Structures are given as C-alpha cells and as structure tokens.
Amino acid sequence: MTGATADASARWAVVAVAAGLRPAADPVLAPSHSNDTWLLEDERWGAAVLRVCWRGDVARLPREAAVGAALPAAVGYPAVLGAGTTADGALSWTLTRRLPGCSLRTAWPGLGPGGRRDAVDAVVDALAALHAFRPPPSLRPVLRLAPLPAAPSVDAVVGRSMSPWPDGVGVLLAAASDRAPADLVAAVRRLLERDAALGPALDAASPTLVHGDLHLDNVWTDGQRVTGLLDLEWVRPAPPWVELARVADEVDQDVADGVAGHAELLAGLRRRLPGLEAVDRLPARLRLWRVAYQLRELVLWPVTAPAEAPPDHPVRLLAVLVGAG
Incomplete structure (x- = not known):
C-alpha cells in the first residue's frame, strides 16, 4: 500500500x-x-x-x-x-x-412471521443453488487459495480466508498471546489440537462451493422477496455444513447485541440443508471452525482489558466456545 x-x-x-x-x-x-x-x-x-x-x-x-x-x-x-x-x-x-432494495438485516424488523419464514426459505433455496453449482474446469484453478509463505504475517493470514484453518492458526495463536488472557489462548490451542481431525475437507477435496460469509447483511431483498446472495469474496470449496458456523457466530452476536434474525436463519438451514444428519460429530466440527474464525476476529479486534470487553467481543465469544468463561 x-x-x-x-x-x-x-x-x-x-x-x-x-x-x-x-x-x-x-x-x-x-x-x-x-x-x-x-x-x-x-x-x-x-x-x-x-x-x-x-x-x-x-x-x-x-x-x-x-x-x-x-x-x-x-x-x-x-x-x-x-x-x-x-x-x-x-x-x-x-x-x-446495483440491485434495488436493501439487505435482509435492514428489512428484517419490518417482516412479519410469515415474511420471515418465506425469506429464510428463499435464502436456503439460493444457497442450495450455489451448493449444486459445479465450477467448469476453467474456473477450478481460480478457486484454489494461494499457499501461505513460509513465514506468513498476521495480515497475510487474515486477508486470505475467513477462517485460518488449518495453516494459519499457529500464526494467529502466537499473535493472540499478546492480545488475550494466557489461559484463554491455552484453551483455544488445546481445542484446536485435540479436534484437528474434525476440520473440514477444503478446496480440491470438496466439490461444493460454500458462500463462506453467510449472514443477513449478505442477503438482498427488494422489499417483497429475497433476490439473491451477495459478497462471495470468501467463496471456496468446502463441505456444506461449514455454512452453519458463520450463521451461528451471528446468532451469538445477535444475543449479545439484543437483536434477532440469525437464529431463524440457522434453524432454517438445519431444517433444510441436506446431509447434515450424516455428518459425524457435527457440533464439535462446527465448534472447531468457529473457534478458528473467532481467533481471527480476536487478532483483528484486540482488547487491552478483557473484563471490559463488550458482550459481542471475540474474547468473550471464544471463552464460551472453549469453555473457559
């Protein structure tokens, strides 16, 4: 720059x-x-x-x-x-x-129960269309993330993917040691090491493209219906269950902020996303992915006094996820 x-x-x-x-x-x-x-x-x-x-x-x-x-x-x-x-x-x-309308987050408070159900169903339908898409051979090389350098910087890790799993977590754990309580960083490290085998198969190992950053701000509506999914900059091949993790993070932030919306979206995904019942140890897999994401957020949003951090700060969300809070 x-x-x-x-x-x-x-x-x-x-x-x-x-x-x-x-x-x-x-x-x-x-x-x-x-x-x-x-x-x-x-x-x-x-x-x-x-x-x-x-x-x-x-x-x-x-x-x-x-x-x-x-x-x-x-x-x-x-x-x-x-x-x-x-x-x-x-x-x-x-x-x-530019599409007419606004984000589903903006529209959400004005939707009644039926409108919200319809909106969630429309999001799941659009997401299913993304998951069913199979990139042509010409597009597959574009989808492969470039490997990290031998000694990557924190900026290189956080600017490459929404989740640093698996190759960036070491860099972020080292950075977090100066930005969060030592017992929390140790608990995060233990969980990531213990559950490493539960990490998703990414990139060439998965035929499905996931959005990677699904939340109500990245869904558009014209005021009458959901018209599409936006902001696919973090799209990558990964198992479909990965989508649940990002929405679950937003559910926790909704609770901390005293708002609503993502819980209904998460319930709709759990109800209609195919194959979830066959995913072994799904809660533990989601927790691993979410911990890696919140570790990234912690490095982006450091805190000097954890006890004074707001309820939606990653230092608090991480503590809940790893059972250290």
Missing part, C-alpha cells in the same frame, strides 16, 4: 481510472467490513457497485467476479460488469449491477 492509495478516496481515484468509470455524480462510500464499497451512477453502466480490495489476498475479488459471472440465476448474484487488478497488484476491484 502506497501513500497514494492509503485511504478510500485515493483508492477510488486509482480504480475509477483502471475500470474506465464515468460517474455521473459523486460516488457514495457505503459501510463495509473488508473492502471499500462505492455506490455510483455511471454514464455507461447506470446504477452500479464498485468494490475495492486493498489488503490481504487481493485476488479474492477477481475470484468472486469469475465465480459470480458463472453462477446460475437461482443464486441471485448481481450481474458482473467488470473486474480487475491494478498494474502494481496493490488493488483489485469488481463492478456489479
């Missing part, structure tokens, strides 16, 4: 040129967790969304665009208008058609 692209506006200026954009008005920077997300009206494309990746594995946005362009309509991924990487490799971007 150079000084010229150290903030969102500077990154916009670089990528707007690289993408050949002709905005009809000033773009609007929308809230986003891992990328810059710009809402714009373009003279050529009309209403569009530009996402800019500037940290970690920047190849994840072009990968998302390649997958999104190949998906069946039933997934509801927005039309891909363009994607690329800047000449210096520091930034990547995707340009997609």
Whole structure:
C-alpha cells in the first residue's frame, strides 16, 4: 500500500481510472467490513457497485467476479460488469449491477412471521443453488487459495480466508498471546489440537462451493422477496455444513447485541440443508471452525482489558466456545 492509495478516496481515484468509470455524480462510500464499497451512477453502466480490495489476498475479488459471472440465476448474484487488478497488484476491484432494495438485516424488523419464514426459505433455496453449482474446469484453478509463505504475517493470514484453518492458526495463536488472557489462548490451542481431525475437507477435496460469509447483511431483498446472495469474496470449496458456523457466530452476536434474525436463519438451514444428519460429530466440527474464525476476529479486534470487553467481543465469544468463561 502506497501513500497514494492509503485511504478510500485515493483508492477510488486509482480504480475509477483502471475500470474506465464515468460517474455521473459523486460516488457514495457505503459501510463495509473488508473492502471499500462505492455506490455510483455511471454514464455507461447506470446504477452500479464498485468494490475495492486493498489488503490481504487481493485476488479474492477477481475470484468472486469469475465465480459470480458463472453462477446460475437461482443464486441471485448481481450481474458482473467488470473486474480487475491494478498494474502494481496493490488493488483489485469488481463492478456489479446495483440491485434495488436493501439487505435482509435492514428489512428484517419490518417482516412479519410469515415474511420471515418465506425469506429464510428463499435464502436456503439460493444457497442450495450455489451448493449444486459445479465450477467448469476453467474456473477450478481460480478457486484454489494461494499457499501461505513460509513465514506468513498476521495480515497475510487474515486477508486470505475467513477462517485460518488449518495453516494459519499457529500464526494467529502466537499473535493472540499478546492480545488475550494466557489461559484463554491455552484453551483455544488445546481445542484446536485435540479436534484437528474434525476440520473440514477444503478446496480440491470438496466439490461444493460454500458462500463462506453467510449472514443477513449478505442477503438482498427488494422489499417483497429475497433476490439473491451477495459478497462471495470468501467463496471456496468446502463441505456444506461449514455454512452453519458463520450463521451461528451471528446468532451469538445477535444475543449479545439484543437483536434477532440469525437464529431463524440457522434453524432454517438445519431444517433444510441436506446431509447434515450424516455428518459425524457435527457440533464439535462446527465448534472447531468457529473457534478458528473467532481467533481471527480476536487478532483483528484486540482488547487491552478483557473484563471490559463488550458482550459481542471475540474474547468473550471464544471463552464460551472453549469453555473457559
């Protein structure tokens, strides 16, 4: 990252040129967790969304665009208008058609019981279409995550995948030793070592593509119905049960924040996602995956006084998951 692209506006200026954009008005920077997300009206494309990746594995946005362009309509991924990487490799971007409406999280409070049931069923249907998709041979090399370097940095690990399992956990455990109570880090280490054999078969070992970051912010609705799944930057081959873990994390955060929504989504997935009953030791497998994810979150959100951490802080969620709290 150079000084010229150290903030969102500077990154916009670089990528707007690289993408050949002709905005009809000033773009609007929308809230986003891992990328810059710009809402714009373009003279050529009309209403569009530009996402800019500037940290970690920047190849994840072009990968998302390649997958999104190949998906069946039933997934509801927005039309891909363009994607690329800047000449210096520091930034990547995707340009997609902007869908009307809002996230399902925003719409959720206004839905009645029937509307919520219908929305959950629609999410499961879209997810089933993603899981049923089999990438063509030309797409398979794109889906393979690049191996970590011999001595990876924390940034390299957290910017590569939503879960550091299995090859990044050692790096994050070392980093966590300075950011969390020693007994908690030790408990996390013991659980990850004890249950290592329960980790999911990832990448080439699984024929199924999972969303990897399923929650209500990444589901879109036009106000009447769910129209699709968004933000596939963490998509990867993995067993379908992996989807439950990310939603379960959101359930815990909902409880901590005093809101609702993800519990119904999780129940719908458990009810309708095929094959779950055949997964051996599913609760323990989900816990392993969730602990690895929360370890990543702990490194991203360090805390100096764990006793003063908010209820949804990963130091508290990890303590519950490993039985240390």
